[in-house]
Amino acid sequence: RILIESYEYIQTLPDTKSKQKHIKAIEKGVKEQYIAQMKRLTFSQGKLLIKLIDRECSQTSFDLIKAFIGSFKAGFYQVFAGLFGASLKEEYDPQGKDWLIERTVLMVESGQI
Template sequence: MKTRLGIVLITLFVFLFSLPCRAQEKTEIGGLLVPMCSYEGEMIPCGQIPTIYIFKPLKFRNKKEQMEYYKLVRNVKKVYPIAREINKTIIETYEYLQTLPNEKARQRHIKRVEKGLKEQYTPKMKKLSFAQGKLLIKLVDRQSNQTSYELVRAFMGPFKAGFYQTFAALFGASLKKQYDPEGEDKLTERVVLLVENGQL
């Protein structure tokens, strides 16, 4: 009975906070600023409920598998912010390149960006383990919907893309590796969503 009452209350709460509101302002109620919305001529308290991800509990076959999961969580927490920064830089660079008048100006800007990226990220990259580096390649693909190879090729040309791909291959990695959230990277996707949402 208590469970049903709880479900009804939660449903009612979600319904009230998901009502379409036209204007939003804040009103002080009991010493707290509360967002208010106009709904059918009435001002009512309103708010946005954050998304909460609920996954089936993981079952580990042994201690080693459990330790690998915790290592993945640690690696995602370290590498995911870098992948987001890289994606932001890619977007900003692309948008700025569109404003430049000719190819020569674009190439000059790309060289400046490349130099800045090396100065900014080389110390961070040196601190990454091999597993974290491979994870970063995949998370860059997740964030930008393009492999690292495609990004390097688009901004720096096929020669540099080939050079960096060969260099990565020497260490058993590939810039062409794609992120597969439904297959190989399903567990990684779960961890990323939880980390992104502050649940891990």
């Protein structure tokens, strides 16, 4: 939700310099808040995070990175993920291969687990 709101706000900024300054501030804040936790993720947890980001934002992680910090860095992170057998371009498929994740998320959201 915060990412979507930030993206919408960035679109209202008057010039590229203002947009880049705001994006840098967002990137710094996200890194400070989450980098320690992300470094501790296992491979499976990282792949799950990529899928859940797509589920929540209706965009792949690659598309979000590309929109915020550019296609070069998005490509870099995609290559890095690929080294570990993951893909930032992978789309969430709640009716297909990700049905179990979807079921689990729905159960958590409804308070069943």
